Amino acid sequence: MSVKDATPKEASSPFWELLKVQGKLALREPMGLVFGIALPLILLLIFGNIPTFNEPIEGNSFTLFKLYIPILMVTVLIFIGLFGLPIPLLRDREIGWLRRISTTPISPTKLLAAQTVIYLILAAVGYTIVMAGSILIFGVELAFNISGFILALVLATLAMFSLGLLITAVAPSQSTGNGITMALLYPLLFFAGVYVPIQVLPSGLQTAALFTPVGAAVNALNSSMNGSFPSFVSLAVMAAYAAVFGFVAIRYFRWE
Amino acid sequence: MSETVSVIEASKKKSIITVSHLCKQYGAVAAVDDVTFSINEGEIFGIIGPNGAGKTTMVECISGLRIPDSGSVAIYDLNPKNERENLRKFVGVQLQMSALPPRIKVSEALNLFASFYSNPLDPQELMETLGLTKKRNATFKKLSGGQKQRLSIALALIGNPKIAILDELTTGLDPDARRETWELIESIRDRGVTVILVTHYMDEAERLCDRVALINQGKLVALDTPAALAAKEGGGIHMQFAPSHPVDDKLLAVLPGVTAVHHRGTRVMVDGSGDITTQVLYELLKADITVKDVQVKSSNLEDAFVKLTQTKGKTLKTQEAQR
Numbered sequence: 001m002s003v004k005d006a007t008p009k010e011a012s013s014p015f016w017e018l019l020k021v022q023g024k025l026a027l028r029e030p031m032g033l034v035f036g037i038a039l040p041l042i043l044l045l046i047f048g049n050i051p052t053f054n055e056p057i058e059g060n061s062f063t064l065f066k067l068y069i070p071i072l073m074v075t076v077l078i079f080i081g082l083f084g085l086p087i088p089l090l091r092d093r094e095i096g097w098l099r100r101i102s103t104t105p106i107s108p109t110k111l112l113a114a115q116t117v118i119y120l121i122l123a124a125v126g127y128t129i130v131m132a133g134s135i136l137i138f139g140v141e142l143a144f145n146i147s148g149f150i151l152a153l154v155l156a157t158l159a160m161f162s163l164g165l166l167i168t169a170v171a172p173s174q175s176t177g178n179g180i181t182m183a184l185l186y187p188l189l190f191f192a193g194v195y196v197p198i199q200v201l202p203s204g205l206q207t208a209a210l211f212t213p214v215g216a217a218v219n220a221l222n223s224s225m226n227g228s229f230p231s232f233v234s235l236a237v238m239a240a241y242a243a244v245f246g247f248v249a250i251r252y253f254r255w256e
Numbered sequence: 257m258s259e260t261v262s263v264i265e266a267s268k269k270k271s272i273i274t275v276s277h278l279c280k281q282y283g284a285v286a287a288v289d290d291v292t293f294s295i296n297e298g299e300i301f302g303i304i305g306p307n308g309a310g311k312t313t314m315v316e317c318i319s320g321l322r323i324p325d326s327g328s329v330a331i332y333d334l335n336p337k338n339e340r341e342n343l344r345k346f347v348g349v350q351l352q353m354s355a356l357p358p359r360i361k362v363s364e365a366l367n368l369f370a371s372f373y374s375n376p377l378d379p380q381e382l383m384e385t386l387g388l389t390k391k392r393n394a395t396f397k398k399l400s401g402g403q404k405q406r407l408s409i410a411l412a413l414i415g416n417p418k419i420a421i422l423d424e425l426t427t428g429l430d431p432d433a434r435r436e437t438w439e440l441i442e443s444i445r446d447r448g449v450t451v452i453l454v455t456h457y458m459d460e461a462e463r464l465c466d467r468v469a470l471i472n473q474g475k476l477v478a479l480d481t482p483a484a485l486a487a488k489e490g491g492g493i494h495m496q497f498a499p500s501h502p503v504d505d506k507l508l509a510v511l512p513g514v515t516a517v518h519h520r521g522t523r524v525m526v527d528g529s530g531d532i533t534t535q536v537l538y539e540l541l542k543a544d545i546t547v548k549d550v551q552v553k554s555s556n557l558e559d560a561f562v563k564l565t566q567t568k569g570k571t572l573k574t575q576e577a578q579r
Contacts, residue, residue: 014368017367017368021364021365021368025357025359029359091357092357095354095355097354097357099321100349100351103344103349104344104372105344105345105372105415
């Protein structure tokens with residue numbers, strides 16, 4: 001046997017190592033990446049190149065394309081919240097990886113935290129692609145209400161990440177997790193206004209949309225990107241979802 | 257190997273794990289039912305038994321992954337129930353049916369686990385020892401069954417543990433990979449690591465374990481060295497041969513150690529224990545009988561296993577004190 005004790009080198013922190021590994025895994029596992037970043041980028045390029053999207057809507061000063069910018073940002077969040085964040089965690093639990101980690105001196109909570117941080121970074125990259133692309137490539141002019149915009153973005157992110165952790169917590173297996181995710185995907189895309197912007201829906205549906213986390217997020221982002229502070233309702237709805245989803249997720253989380 | 261010294265030291269038999277009256281119930285089923293034994297420092301301690309006998313539950317209680325309903329476990333005077341944190345620093349665990357994320361690389365997994373411990377082994381050297389160096393950049397899903405298993409063992413050892421718990425580690429491996437894995441376990445023991453090996457393969461237990469605990473239906477049925485168990489419970493030695501002339505049964509039946517003599521056609525079969533082979537051959541020689549085609553089969557652990565697990569409800573409590 002040639003195994004000797006390692007010469008003590010500078011101890012690298014377990015959390016930093018977990019971050020590196022979860023980051024590499026996220027880049028190798030294309031789901032979160034493709035849906036979270038490639039898809040909004042492609043949609044951005046398509047929408048940006050449809051001529052009618054760039055003409056001012058009748059009686060308004062803004063274009064349909066501009067209306068889609070917050071929608072695309074929330075689309076990033078939907079895909080990360082439904083796929084990127086929970087599905088690998090569900091798999092890690094199902095194959096016994098989380099349990100394996102729990103036999104070491106490190107708590108699997110740290111892996112959960114590292115996974116969350118990695119997807120926060122990916123979400124930030126997704127937002128940046130959508131905003132920078134709209135402004136730089138398509139010359140959209142946005143009038144940010146900075147504090148409102150940051151608040152809206154933070155709350156939207158919290159609400160959708162809490163949803164992702166909630167799915168991780170309650171789904172007994174990866175396949176049921178996939179089922180839950182697929183069942184939620186189309187309603188969430190609809191209420192975010194991906195198919196048709198909320199503004200063209202009947203008023204009943206518009207109100208209903210405002211009480212979904214994604215509808216509230218699009219509404220709040222839209223206001224803040226047009227110079228005004230988001231409505232109290234939209235912010236409160238997102239905060240409430242974040243609190244409830246987060247609480248239930250922590251309460252019912254299982255490691256095996 | 258210079259580490260033979262540590263083997264000799266280990267044979268001083270200092271008990272480091274004590275399990276007493278351990279019970280764990282799942283609903284109406286007693287997975288572990290009043291089990292008591294202790295494990296010595298530096299030995300390979302086998303836990304064998306049929307599928308569903310409670311082996312995994314037992315080691316999960318020892319490693320602190322499960323809380324026993326009653327009874328206790330002490331590891332170096334630590335109780336896994338409330339000192340899990342401390343225990344994990346020096347107990348390496350390889351779990352049954354535990355996989356890694358499919359796209360994690362061999363070196364990444366080892367470096368990650370190394371960062372979890374304060375005094376880990378060098379991942380490079382461990383990969384070298386386990387023959388994983390060529391696969392260091394391969395992802396987990398690209399590894400063969402044997403390589404996955406070796407990586408899994410590597411993760412159990414990377415923290416430089418004093419105790420390694422290995423659950424069903426050669427299940428699903430081809431014969432070559434099994435042999436490699438066995439050699440690996442022996443080399444771990446030679447480094448002074450106490451190994452708890454859960455298995456349902458008798459050849460594995462026979463080859464590797466210093467002592468085995470046989471578990472059936474949650475109960476400890478026997479505890480001894482594999483050789484002693486085989487001799488005591490497996491039915492001893494079976495010998496058969498073709499004599500040149502008919503043999504008088506009485507001639508052989510009176511020999512010490514012989515328990516039965518039967519015939520099949522012209523062949524004679526003698527059962528017994530101890531040194532019956534020499535005695536039978538000597539006796540036949542004296543009677544001027546030559547023999548052809550002698551076969552001697554000593555009972556093995558598997559014979560003992562079959563016998564002990566088929567006698568339902570019968571519990572032979574092998575006392576530690578006997579040893």
